[in-house]
């Protein structure tokens with residue numbers, strides 16, 4: 094089944110494309126979901142309580158990285174949040190010298206014929222650990238990707254930091270590792286670390302993959318639905334065509350002028 098549209102993704106100076114990990118994951122998962130979210134920029138409200146633990150722990154870890162006191166903030170915080178923070182902050186990776194915390198990057202990326210593309214993301218922490226530069230991602234609720242060595246998050250963040258080592262004041266000769274630090278206080282040990290060594294070959298491979306997938310996306314004019322929906326929480330199920338019986342009855346939004354109604358084919 095395919096959703097047809099005449100609105101491709103065309104980055105311009107006024108409307109550049111900021112490429113994120115989530116977009117790349119959405120493209121891999123479902124081209125139609127990518128179309129709704131990235132091309133049409135459709136969003137929906139999410140339940141903020143789902144993010145309470147992660148947001149609070151990341152904020153505390155950021156204060157910790159900057160040498161700010163956190164003791165006075167403990168009053169009133171939920172025991173679950175404190176338990177996760179206390180477990181993380183005792184790990185050697187959290188005690189390593191900090192290069193940057195909550196580091197947002199914007200890195201221009203060249204795709205032939207499309208000059209207005211920027212890679213973007215926010216990295217939880219950069220540290221000097223075991224003689225190499227550590228790119229650290231605290232996992233406080235969402236799972237570590239099962240293919241973490243080749244996941245888009247590992248690739249995109251590593252590629253950006255590799256290119257920005259000079260700007261960060263890090264010597265290019267220093268090695269680099271990506272660390273997913275997964276904390277769950279209902280198991281032993283509470284903290285598990287997943288490590289990926291990053292080298293020039295990995296970065297070259299990543300650059301090639303990024304060029305390949307971005308070129309493919311920019312050439313896309315039909316956004317195919319998968320044979321089965323891969324995301325049971327996706328709110329576009331009412332409009333994408335995967336459920337034909339609800340699609341016609343409950344449109345959540347209209348397509349932009351000139352696009353016309355999506356047409357579905359099997």
Ligand code: SF4
Nearest residue numbers: 123126322327330333
């Ligand atoms: S509901 Fe499923 S098939 Fe439809 S856009 Fe979302 S992820 Fe894709």
